[in-house]
Amino acid sequence: SSTAASQHGCGAFVVALQGTAPQPVPPALAAIEMNPGTGGVSQTAAIPGTTPLVVSPRIDATDDGCVAYPAGTFAGAIAVVRRGSCAFSIKVDNAAAAGAIAVVIANNAAGGIIPSVPATTVPAFGILQADGDALRNFVAANPSATAGIPYPAIILANRVDALGAFSSRGPAGNFDLLKPDVTAPGVSILAAVAGTTISGFENDVALYNGTSMASPHQAGSAGLIRQARPTWTAPEIKSALAMTADRTVLLEDGVTPANPHAAGSGRIRVDRAINAGLVLNETTANYTAANPATGGDPSALNQPNMIKRVCAPQCVFVRTFRNTQNTAQAYRTQVEGLPATVTPANVKVPANGTVAVRVTVRGTDLPANGQWNFGRLVLTPVVLQSQTAPPTLSLPIAVIVPPPVIQLPNLAALSLQSGQTGTASTTVANIGGTPLAYQFDNTGTGRASIVDALGQNASSGFRATRYADPAVAGSAAQFAADDFRLGGPTRILSLRTEGFVVSGSALATVSPSLTWSIYPDAAGLPAGNPLTSPGTAAWTYTAAATAPGVDTTGAAITLDLAAAGQNVNLPAGRYWLVVHTTSTFANRWAWYASNTLGDGGFVGITISTAGVGAWTANTSFPGLAMRVTGEVQCGAPWIGAVTPPTGTLAPGASRATGIAVSAVGLPAGTRDAFYCVSSNDVATPKRAAAIRLTVTP
Numbered sequence: 001s002s003t004a005a006s007q008h009g010c011g012a013f014v015v016a017l018q019g020t021a022p023q024p025v026p027p028a029l030a031a032i033e034m035n036p037g038t039g040g041v042s043q044t045a046a047i048p049g050t051t052p053l054v055v056s057p058r059i060d061a062t063d064d065g066c067v068a069y070p071a072g073t074f075a076g077a078i079a080v081v082r083r084g085s086c087a088f089s090i091k092v093d094n095a096a097a098a099g100a101i102a103v104v105i106a107n108n109a110a111g112g113i114i115p116s117v118p119a120t121t122v123p124a125f126g127i128l129q130a131d132g133d134a135l136r137n138f139v140a141a142n143p144s145a146t147a148g149i150p151y152p153a154i155i156l157a158n159r160v161d162a163l164g165a166f167s168s169r170g171p172a173g174n175f176d177l178l179k180p181d182v183t184a185p186g187v188s189i190l191a192a193v194a195g196t197t198i199s200g201f202e203n204d205v206a207l208y209n210g211t212s213m214a215s216p217h218q219a220g221s222a223g224l225i226r227q228a229r230p231t232w233t234a235p236e237i238k239s240a241l242a243m244t245a246d247r248t249v250l251l252e253d254g255v256t257p258a259n260p261h262a263a264g265s266g267r268i269r270v271d272r273a274i275n276a277g278l279v280l281n282e283t284t285a286n287y288t289a290a291n292p293a294t295g296g297d298p299s300a301l302n303q304p305n306m307i308k309r310v311c312a313p314q315c316v317f318v319r320t321f322r323n324t325q326n327t328a329q330a331y332r333t334q335v336e337g338l339p340a341t342v343t344p345a346n347v348k349v350p351a352n353g354t355v356a357v358r359v360t361v362r363g364t365d366l367p368a369n370g371q372w373n374f375g376r377l378v379l380t381p382v383v384l385q386s387q388t389a390p391p392t393l394s395l396p397i398a399v400i401v402p403p404p405v406i407q408l409p410n411l412a413a414l415s416l417q418s419g420q421t422g423t424a425s426t427t428v429a430n431i432g433g434t435p436l437a438y439q440f441d442n443t444g445t446g447r448a449s450i451v452d453a454l455g456q457n458a459s460s461g462f463r464a465t466r467y468a469d470p471a472v473a474g475s476a477a478q479f480a481a482d483d484f485r486l487g488g489p490t491r492i493l494s495l496r497t498e499g500f501v502v503s504g505s506a507l508a509t510v511s512p513s514l515t516w517s518i519y520p521d522a523a524g525l526p527a528g529n530p531l532t533s534p535g536t537a538a539w540t541y542t543a544a545a546t547a548p549g550v551d552t553t554g555a556a557i558t559l560d561l562a563a564a565g566q567n568v569n570l571p572a573g574r575y576w577l578v579v580h581t582t583s584t585f586a587n588r589w590a591w592y593a594s595n596t597l598g599d600g601g602f603v604g605i606t607i608s609t610a611g612v613g614a615w616t617a618n619t620s621f622p623g624l625a626m627r628v629t630g631e632v633q634c635g636a637p638w639i640g641a642v643t644p645p646t647g648t649l650a651p652g653a654s655r656a657t658g659i660a661v662s663a664v665g666l667p668a669g670t671r672d673a674f675y676c677v678s679s680n681d682v683a684t685p686k687r688a689a690a691i692r693l694t695v696t697p
Contacts, residue, residue, distance in 0.1 A: 008188070014156055053139055077101065082105070187209050311400060312651070319395070331346070340360060417663065445633055450490065481526050481604070487572055493631055495516060548563050670694050
């Protein structure tokens with residue numbers, strides 16, 4: 001069982017200087033956070049708020065506090081002095097000799113300070129420069145100012161049940177599982193930090209953050225329940241904690257409600273869990289059988305949640321509950337937040353007996369967009385007024401209705417003699433999760449995959465970096481390029497290249513900029529390169545890795561040209577794509593090879609520190625891993641009717657289709673065009689695919 005980490009209302013311990021008079025004290029001076037000094041005298045008691053607050057007369061001098069103050073300068077007061085010129089301990093000793101009972105040292109530059117004050121005799125603290133200036137100005141205007149330093153330290157409040165920003169989120173990969181399972185306190189947790197060696201600091205504690213702090217809360221809660229309910233199984237204890245959890249968890253902004261992928265079932269409540277009237281059990285054999293690696297279905301497990309990535313046309317969950325009480329108990333069942341039915345809607349569970357509840361979520365009533373939809377099954381106990389009701393139970397539900405996804409072959413080809421007619425064969429397939437309704441439409445424009453060769457080789461890569469340290473790299477840059485062909489005028493929509501940073505660092509942190517270039521073909525090679533001849537490119541664009549339209553997740557480099565504000569229209573022809581990073585040699589980016597792309601290889605270039613280099617062919621792989629999508633013109637004069645022109649395909653289904661082609665009046669030669677299919681594929685409403693006609697004499 002996994003645990004999300006949340007806040008619990010109490011944050012960091014803060015030592016603060018509290019301005020108290022004259023009123024009204026500016027809000028910024030009501031509580032100034034301070035860092036206690038080290039090596040000197042620790043504060044052991046509160047300094048009352050009636051204590052005079054006295055600022056050094058020479059606080060703006062560079063050597064403030066480095067020589068003795070006049071006797072009584074800080075008599076019975078909290079002294080405020082400035083850092084600079086001499087050791088902190090000298091300043092503290094001089095202030096104490098002038099009567100100070102505590103010394104606050106303001107920094108003389110940006111940032112915080114922790115004063116080292118060995119052998120001093122009064123508590124010392126460090127504050128920010130801005131806070132010191134504010135105190136100086138306040139006391140100058142109010143010579144009778146007072147302040148106090150509370151003891152023990154102030155505990156800062158935080159938003160109860162707000163998640164830590166570090167808390168891991170779901171979904172759980174491609175599995176029909178809920179992760180995290182529940183939420184528990186994991187932010188600002190008081191933890192022992194003393195080691196196993198006797199050091200005199202055996203009582204040392206500190207505030208720690210982490211899911212490693214939250215999970216012990218869940219484990220300890222489970223231990224308490226096991227002690228009180230020794231006959232409950234581990235799955236039953238887990239279900240009790242989940243079904244009785246508080247659904248009050250927020251995202252780290254402290255405002256937005258967290259969904260189950262962030263909070264699981266909610267924040268655990270041991271007091272409720274121990275009194276759960278129903279629990280869920282599961283067997284080791286069923287867990288083993290549910291392993292997806294062996295064809296199992298995790299969503300069928302008797303878990304305190306219901307998760308399904310493919311809910312089309314509907315998804316059905318069955319959960320078997322055991323009554324933990326020695327008396328029968330009635331429950332009212334209902335699903336909130338999703339179109340669903342529950343049977344039975346009202347159930348009476350015998351004493352120590354079981355009951356199966358069936359939940360049917362209607363995917364047909366949800367948008368088929370591939371997004372998560374959330375709801376919950378609620379079991380509300382029905383009791384007489386004189387009875388004590390067991391806790392209401394809640395099980396999160398999360399389902400996806402996947403969209404239809406149209407798939408067309410990369411190329412439909414036909415060879416005809418001039419003057420003949422024929423039929424080019426193609427196939428329409430639905431690789432999505434809901435029915436695909438389609439219609440051939442060879443008018444207007446469509447979206448085409450000009451090149452699609454991703455995810456085929458994750459072992460071999462080729463350098464594509466302009467070096468920030470050419471002396472170390474031994475060259476100014478190394479680039480790779482692969483070609484693609486356009487059969488007609490095309491507006492480039494997106495580019496994606498797959499690769500890796502050889503150091504393993506995140507691409508966005510090691511390359512301040514990324515550059516995309518498309519070069520015309522020049523006798524089978526790119527017409528230029530980004531370093532010595534960038535002007536020969538048909539188009540080039542440089543942007544930060546975090547710029548709009550740019551995605552570097554997983555060290556792949558993706559550019560959405562419209563989001564990036566780029567409008568690239570290219571005529572028919574052969575082109576070369578060059579993508580490169582700018583980084584050190586140690587953090588160079590390598591472009592993965594592809595096993596199926598190109599005209600029998602790709603090209604690479606190493607440019608020396610003198611600016612010399614030439615593209616050379618590389619035939620070790622068919623090409624590089626890239627995808628180019630574009631908007632193309634649909635149809636051509638030689639493309640005719642389609643049979644059948646429309647249809648509906650179930651998920652996983654396909655249909656063979658014929659496209660009439662005419663070579664009447666056409667001279668010998670090869671002609672490329674695109675045929676287009678409109679459909680309810682939300683990602684690509686109009687898909688284009690290449691068709692090639694070869695006319696022979």
